Amino acid sequence: MWSIIQSVLAALIGVQKDRKRQQDFASEKPLGFIVAAILVTLIFVLILILVANIAAG
């Protein structure tokens, strides 16, 4: 679980260790990554909205 989130966060900034990448691609099921990526993106957008609201406040 934590491993998946870590990989998604690494993908968000575009920096990943090769060892971790090979470990991720050893898994057969992409569903966990997809769900985690959508959730992380949603949280990121919500944070942006919050920051924008504080700035405009």
Added chain:
Amino acid sequence: MRSLWQWLLPTCVIAGANQAQANGWNMPVGVTDISRDIYGLHMTIFWVCVAIGLLVFGVMFYSLFRYRHSKGAKAAEFHEHTSVEVLWTAIPVLILVGMAVPATATLKNMYDTSEADLDVMIIGQQWRWRYEYLGEDVAFNSNMSTPWEQIRGEAARGEHYLLEVDEPLVLPINRKIRFLMTSDDVIHSWWVPDLAVKQDTIPGFINENWVQINEPGIYRGQCAELCGVNHGFMPIVVHAVEEDEFEIWLAERKEAAEQEAMGVDREWELDELMARGEPVYRAICASCHQAEGQGAPPAFPALANNAQLIDDLDWHIDRIVNGVSGTAMPAFRSTLNPVEIAAVVTYTRNAWGGDTGDAVQPASIAEKIVQ
């Protein structure tokens, strides 16, 4: 050698920046707090970019030179370096956020048009600006006053060639002035660099902006949105004056407007109308229909020796009051007052050998405008 460079480089850079300012290559510092903020942001971000550029290209060219193939340099074969990659992702993010914080603060301030002391409506028209002091019953058109002889190269160019108008926008200093900006025809853009205002005026929309000018002076600008053949001939001139001087000017303009309104009801002589009509023709009509009414067919029909115009007075008046849809001829019912329309109709019917003798009365025009 190194000490020479340490001294020479910053000196050259600062001298260059000052030179750019003096030559007008850089943006002006301007005369409002916002224009100064914008200038400060521009310079801060400029120097950030200079520093990044020097650093990145310095490292790059040094590496190219120091580790060149002819000296037997061998490429390092490694796949990744996570901490360096994280670092060169994080540093630009911090720089961008660092620039965004002050920029956002300035932007917020720019959009805050609340609590203005004075509202001025700015209306773009092909090809002039119209200014209306809301709630003050003062409104006028601001036409370029550069003579056509200068534009055609028949006379020497004046000091403020293409940047001079018959009626400047007069504004008080030290007061928050809100601009309500729109257009009667196509998109124009009201741009005065010293006030840091460049705002599109869009038909059917009202854009807001505001200024608070710190220093009295004359500030010039231009239409910044391509709006037709005379786009280059609708300059902006702002006279920023002391507050008491502004009050005197406003009172004079109000009085003049009242005088003009009273003039609608009385009978006007032909000579009077001709004298009043000529400057209106020059300011409003001549840019399309030309100085001697010869026009520029087919877009701009001739007015001199125009049989239909001479024969049909009502048709003539209707063209000016209501415009001609689908052509460049706008309706002047709200741009010119009845006296001005009567005078310019009279002028075009009697100048250039027309000699109809028609003295069109402002009262009759006022009736047509109400219809």
